[in-house]
Amino acid sequence: MRVLIVEDNIEIARQIQAVLLEHSYVVDLAQDGREGKFLGESEPYDAVILDLGLPQLDGLSVLRQWRQDGHTMPVLILTARDAWTDKVDGLNAGADDYLVKPFVMAELLARINALVRRTQGRASATIVVGDMQLDTVTQSVSLAGSPVRLTAMEYGLLAYLAHHAGRPVSKTELTEHLYDQDFDRDSNTLEVLVARLRKKLGDDKIETLRGQGYRLVLPIPNVA
Ligand code: CA
Numbered sequence: 001m002r003v004l005i006v007e008d009n010i011e012i013a014r015q016i017q018a019v020l021l022e023h024s025y026v027v028d029l030a031q032d033g034r035e036g037k038f039l040g041e042s043e044p045y046d047a048v049i050l051d052l053g054l055p056q057l058d059g060l061s062v063l064r065q066w067r068q069d070g071h072t073m074p075v076l077i078l079t080a081r082d083a084w085t086d087k088v089d090g091l092n093a094g095a096d097d098y099l100v101k102p103f104v105m106a107e108l109l110a111r112i113n114a115l116v117r118r119t120q121g122r123a124s125a126t127i128v129v130g131d132m133q134l135d136t137v138t139q140s141v142s143l144a145g146s147p148v149r150l151t152a153m154e155y156g157l158l159a160y161l162a163h164h165a166g167r168p169v170s171k172t173e174l175t176e177h178l179y180d181q182d183f184d185r186d187s188n189t190l191e192v193l194v195a196r197l198r199k200k201l202g203d204d205k206i207e208t209l210r211g212q213g214y215r216l217v218l219p220i221p222n223v224a
Contacts, residue, residue, distance in 0.1 A: 001046040002026040002177045006036030019105045024156040026180050033057030051078045067094035074115040127162045130219035161216040170213035
């Protein structure tokens with residue numbers, strides 16, 4: 001899952017980035033409204049954390065412009081304490097959630113997890129696909145009840161496929177959601193990751209669909 005942080009306070013931005021990276025998110029950072037607006041328009045983010053007080057272009061204007069142009073990614077706004085009208089204006093402008101500064105990183109992470117989950121139509125933090133279970137809070141995976149050890153990148157790939165289980169996900173889409181903007185997109189890292197996942201989960205979980213990408217296979221329901 002790929003998240004955009006638009007925050008001019010570099011210390012806060014780095015803290016948020018560190019927490020998200022620890023939890024297998026991929027993060028892009030913009031330090032002013034203009035750059036943030038541009039990135040939000042051009043890259044497919046799974047969530048955006050948008051500070052409202054920004055140089056060049058304020059956060060509310062950025063958000064309004066995105067929504068006006070049809071960009072529907074979930075946006076969590078960061079507002080200053082004592083500026084309660086910001087929350088109202090932000091929600092009215094199309095924000096999905098807000099946090100008041102200063103906030104606790106654990107709460108921010110929980111809210112981002114929940115936003116991503118809700119956007120994908122999922123109420124529970126656990127994803128079950130056949131005998132495989134992903135806990136998106138602890139980022140742990142089990143197969144038929146036994147824990148499977150995955151690297152952060154392996155987990156990130158599996159989680160993205162699991163969020164979209166049953167449908168083909170193209171390599172382009174995976175690359176866009178699993179790597180930040182500085183990533184060398186011509187590399188074969190994706191193939192290597194899929195191969196490693198197959199080794200750990202068994203060959204039958206992830207299908208390669210010629211010309212379409214990969215699909216996490218849904219179990220065939222038993223017909224009585
Ligand atoms: Ca600010």
